[in-house]
Amino acid sequence: MPTRPHLLYAHRARHSRLAAALSCLLAVCMLAGCAAPRIAGRAESEQRLSPCESAVEAASAGTERAMSADSPITMRYVAAKQAQHDWLDVAVQCPLRFAEGTMRSAQMQYRTQQLARVLGANSKTLTVTRLDSVASVPIGGDALAQAALADDRAGFATEVLAGRFVSGVARDARTTPLAEDGTLLAMSENHKQAASQMMQLSNGARDLRQKLYGTDELLAHSANVTDPVNGLRANTVAVVEMSCAREEMQAIAQSTRTMELPDDANAVQQAQQGLLQLSLLAATHAYTAFNLGYPSSDYAVFAADDE
Structure with a gap:
């Protein structure tokens, strides 16, 4: 079946535009200097959180969930119960945040017991x-x-x-x-x-x-x-x-x-x-x-x- 002239012309035109675009991209890279190829795993290791940063991130996220009025009460209870431990981890892992981690753990312990009473759950306190x-x-x-x-x-x-x-x-x-x-x-x-x-x-x-x-x-x-x-x-x-x-x-x-x-x-x-x-x-x-x-x-x- 013979190829229609206008389809053949369009096909050749698309190839011409693609070739031109690639040429422009190559020229820009040569003038500006393209970034070196990414080394696998390098970005991940550079972004790895310290024990203190990981503890703060987990505790802060858990506290936000525990205090959110939009979350079901069961989810708030579970979040508060975990956050009370996570803030203690902050107190131990972060030399500059001992007082904050300790007090926020107390807040989350209290929050846990409040929610436990509403749910009728038996939650053991962390008291020492x-x-x-x-x-x-x-x-x-x-x-x-x-x-x-x-x-x-x-x-x-x-x-x-x-x-x-x-x-x-x-x-x-x-x-x-x-x-x-x-x-x-x-x-x-x-x-x-x-x-x-x-x-x-x-x-x-x-x-x-x-x-x-x-x-x-x-x-x-x-x-x-x-x-x-x-x-x-x-x-x-x-x-x-x-x-x-x-x-x-x-x-x-x-x-x-x-x-x-x-x-x-x-x-x-x-x-x-x-x-x-x-x-x-x-x-x-x-x-x-x-x-x-x-x-x-x-x-x-x-x-x-x-x-």
């Missing part, structure tokens, strides 16, 4: 009240002494409050049951024991604990008190716990900024485990404060960072 299993920590002795002071002061305050509520001198819907069933005294003992354990881990640092502290505020405002950090009025025990959490995190964070991990893999693992327990201890104080009515929102818990 003592350092019984810790053999060493990669934290300076002076920082541990400061953290021990915070825990010892909280132990004294909760003991004083327990006495006032048990004796009936003070009454409050949140605090009274804690005093009557012995919870408040148990909290006091745990604070004091944690402080003692920190000093044992401090390698002979100067002990700053005073054992006895001022009681004016506790006696005058046993039920509710104003947090001097942000001006919020909240349950007195909650403010005691939040103040302890803040002081511990600040003391430890000062040390983690210059922290040097050992070279031995086993020693590194032991050091990170110790740091994790310190993070959990401070997060437990903050989580306890949330349960007693202290606001868990950023405006309340990160107020000191904005000053």
Whole structure:
């Protein structure tokens, strides 16, 4: 069958245009210099995230899902439950973000329990009240002494409050049951024991604990008190716990900024485990404060960072 002249012309014209385009592209490459061929795997290795970056990325994404009103409640619960662990990973892996990782883990622990109650689920908390299993920590002795002071002061305050509520001198819907069933005294003992354990881990640092502290505020405002950090009025025990959490995190964070991990893999693992327990201890104080009515929102818990 003979080829139609106009089809043959169109076919030849398309080839001519393609050849011209290729010629132009070759000329541009010769003048400007085309990029070198890509080496397989190079871009991937250059973009590989550090352990700290990976932890922050995972924790931030999980928190966003946990707080999203557009997600089903089951998905929010699962996200919050994972995020509470991921933020602890941030506290351990990121020397400059210990305090943030610890506090955000406490927020996600509280969020997890809120959602669990709605779902009727039984979710175990991550709380740690003592350092019984810790053999060493990669934290300076002076920082541990400061953290021990915070825990010892909280132990004294909760003991004083327990006495006032048990004796009936003070009454409050949140605090009274804690005093009557012995919870408040148990909290006091745990604070004091944690402080003692920190000093044992401090390698002979100067002990700053005073054992006895001022009681004016506790006696005058046993039920509710104003947090001097942000001006919020909240349950007195909650403010005691939040103040302890803040002081511990600040003391430890000062040390983690210059922290040097050992070279031995086993020693590194032991050091990170110790740091994790310190993070959990401070997060437990903050989580306890949330349960007693202290606001868990950023405006309340990160107020000191904005000053």
